[in-house]
Structure formats: structure tokens, C-alpha cells
Amino acid sequence: MATSTVVAPLVMRIVASSIQIANRAGRIIRDVLAKGDLGIVEKDGKDDLQTEADRSAQRCIVASLEKLFPNVTIIGEEGACDTRVPEDWLVSDVNGEFLAGNACPDALKQVKESELVIWVDPLDGTSEYTQGFLERVTVLIGISVNDRAVGGVIHQPFFQTDSGTQGRTIWGVKGIGAGGFIPTRPPTDRFIVTTTRSHSNALVQSALDALAPDEVLRVGGAGYKVLQLLEGKAHAYVFASAGCKKWDTCAPEAVLEAQGGKLTDILGRHYSYGKEVSFPNACGVLGTASGISHEDILAKLPDSVKQAMNK
Numbered sequence: 001m002a003t004s005t006v007v008a009p010l011v012m013r014i015v016a017s018s019i020q021i022a023n024r025a026g027r028i029i030r031d032v033l034a035k036g037d038l039g040i041v042e043k044d045g046k047d048d049l050q051t052e053a054d055r056s057a058q059r060c061i062v063a064s065l066e067k068l069f070p071n072v073t074i075i076g077e078e079g080a081c082d083t084r085v086p087e088d089w090l091v092s093d094v095n096g097e098f099l100a101g102n103a104c105p106d107a108l109k110q111v112k113e114s115e116l117v118i119w120v121d122p123l124d125g126t127s128e129y130t131q132g133f134l135e136r137v138t139v140l141i142g143i144s145v146n147d148r149a150v151g152g153v154i155h156q157p158f159f160q161t162d163s164g165t166q167g168r169t170i171w172g173v174k175g176i177g178a179g180g181f182i183p184t185r186p187p188t189d190r191f192i193v194t195t196t197r198s199h200s201n202a203l204v205q206s207a208l209d210a211l212a213p214d215e216v217l218r219v220g221g222a223g224y225k226v227l228q229l230l231e232g233k234a235h236a237y238v239f240a241s242a243g244c245k246k247w248d249t250c251a252p253e254a255v256l257e258a259q260g261g262k263l264t265d266i267l268g269r270h271y272s273y274g275k276e277v278s279f280p281n282a283c284g285v286l287g288t289a290s291g292i293s294h295e296d297i298l299a300k301l302p303d304s305v306k307q308a309m310n311k
């Protein structure tokens with residue numbers, strides 16, 4: 001394993017480390033819940049919470065990544081944090097299975113640290129976490145190269161595996177594909193849209209009305225909604241509102257697009273993930289599963305919604 005670490009290109013090493021780091025952060029998130037004191041703080045009102053798990057998971061992730069990749073820009077949702085962490089929060093190993101099983105695409109072989117930004121959402125679905133919708137909680141580590149989301153991991157700390165343990169990690173790299181789950185196409189006889197549970201408004205609803213889905217899955221978390229697309233539970237993720245930020249969509253976009261889907265704003269434009277971008281995804285989110293026409297869904301969204309979201 002040590003040999004492959006030395007020779008693997010930077011992007012591959014970051015993904016291989018991020019798989020291990022996200023697993024460790026997931027354990028911290030479970031431990032905070034088990035202890036029972038969530039330490040909830042309102043960052044910007046009741047719709048924007050932070051818990052001890054958000055804070056500790058971010059410290060674990062940022063401290064580990066900074067030590068391994070000191071010259072890479074890392075931007076975490078919870079802002080500047082104390083990276084003097086307990087020794088057992090510092091993750092230094094890599095996922096050998098990922099490195100051994102996947103070759104770096106040519107387009108990513110020469111990527112330099114200065115071209116890269118890592119976007120960290122230590123706990124996506126904080127509202128779900130505090131209310132007990134635990135399966136919807138994810139840890140998101142997204143990698144952008146020259147502004148574009150190219151790779152990432154989505155870790156689900158509370159996923160129940162067949163062997164009875166908790167947690168799974170899904171990864172994706174553009175040019176390789178995605179792993180850690182069984183890719184599934186959504187049904188062909190009905191149209192299912194997934195959207196926010198806790199951040200809805202009139203514009204979100206008018207976008208949904210225009211698409212006239214057979215079913216709407218209102219579930220929290222950007223990571224979890226993209227999992228619905230990856231696993232064939234929904235055809236599209238539609239959120240015609242601001243509120244999500246770059247750390248919410250970088251990893252999900254990369255994983256979804258690595259598997260053949262697409263994630264853009266509500267006008268069909270990719271977000272930029274360079275180090276200078278503003279954090280809010282002001283123009284909403286439209287994600288489509290592999291095999292579903294993004295353009296067809298875009299065409300069905302009303303001009304009034306697109307104009308309102310065109311900031």
C-alpha cells in the first residue's frame with residue numbers, strides 16, 4: 001500500500017485518503033449522538049444549525065487533510081477551526097482498494113496542488129441529524145480542479161450494512177466512475193423528483209408543479225438527495241432556491257457526474273468551485289440521474305422560475 005501511495009497522482013491520493021478520513025469523521029458523528037449532548041448552535045437562525053458533530057467532524061477532516069496535503073486549499077463549511085486534534089482523529093492511511101483498483105485518468109495525472117480546492121461539508125443534513133432522520137446525514141469531501149468538481153466522497157455514517165455494521169462510503173472520480181454502492185437506474189414507468197424537506201418555499205414548489213412528477217421525495221441533505229439519484233430512487237433533484245453552498249454540491253456533483261448524471265444550477269450552468277468563488281449556490285440546484293435528459297427537465301421549468309433564480 002505504501003508503494004502505491006508514493007506513485008499515485010495527487011487526485012488519486014486525495015480520494016484514497018478522503019475515503020478513510022470520511023469514515024473517521026462518520027465515527028465522530030455517531031459518537032456525539034451516542035453521548036446525547038449535541039451542543040446545537042444557531043448559525044443564521046433556526047434553518048442553519050451547527051452541532052458538536054459538525055464542529056468535531058470538520059476538525060478531524062481539515063486537520064487530517066492539511067497534514068497530508070499542506071499546500072492544497074481546503075474550505076470547510078464551519079470556517080476556521082482548531083486543527084490541534086486528538087491523535088486518533090488524525091487519519092494518515094489511504095484506501096488501498098481504491099488505489100489498487102483504479103487508474104488515474106490522463107486528464108488528472110498532472111494536477112498540481114495549486115490547481116486544487118477541497119470542499120468539506122463535515123455533516124450535511126444537520127437539521128436531519130438533530131431530528132433523528134439519521135440515514136440522510138452524510139459527510140461530503142469534494143475535489144475541484146481548475147474550478148470544476150472532479151472527484152469526491154459521500155459517506156453515510158448511519159447506513160446499515162448487510163453485515164450489521166454502520167456506515168458506507170461512496171466515491172466518484174470523473175473519467176473513472178463511482179464506487180461503494182450498486183448503481184441503479186430509476187423506474188421507467190413513473191417520474192420521481194427529490195427535493196428539500198426543510199427549506200421549501202413558493203418558488204421551489206412552482207418548479208415542482210411544472211414538472212408534474214408522479215412522486216416527490218422530500219428528504220434532507222444535498223448528499224442524500226444525490227444518493228437517491230445514484231441508486232435509482234429518483235430521476236431528478238430539483239431545488240429552485242438559494243441556501244445550498246459550494247461544500248453541499250462539490251462532492252455530490254463530482255460523484256453523480258462520474259456515474260453519468262449531471263448537476264447544475266436551475267438554469268443548466270455548472271457551478272465553479274475555485275478558491276475565489278462565493279460560497280452560496282445562489283441559482284439553485286438541478287441534478288439528474290444517469291440516463292435522464294437534463295435538458296428535457298430544464299426545458300420544462302417555467303421561465304418565471306429561471307428568471308427569479310438568475311442572479
Ligand SMILES: Nc1ncnc2c1ncn2[C@@H]1O[C@H](COP(=O)(O)O)[C@@H](O)[C@H]1OP(=O)(O)O
Nearest residue numbers: 048123124125126196199220221222243244248
Ligand atoms: N437556508 C439554508 N441555510 C443553511 N444551509 C442550507 C440552507 N438550505 C440548504 N442548506 C444546506 O443544504 C443542504 C441541503 O438542503 P435541503 O436539505 O434543504 O435540501 C442542507 O442539509 C444544508 O446543509 P448542512 O446541513 O450541511 O448545513
Ligand SMILES: [Mg+2]
Nearest residue numbers: 048049077126
Ligand atoms: Mg450547515
Ligand SMILES: [Mg+2]
Nearest residue numbers: 121124125248
Ligand atoms: Mg450541507
Ligand SMILES: [Mg+2]
Nearest residue numbers: 077121123124
Ligand atoms: Mg454541513
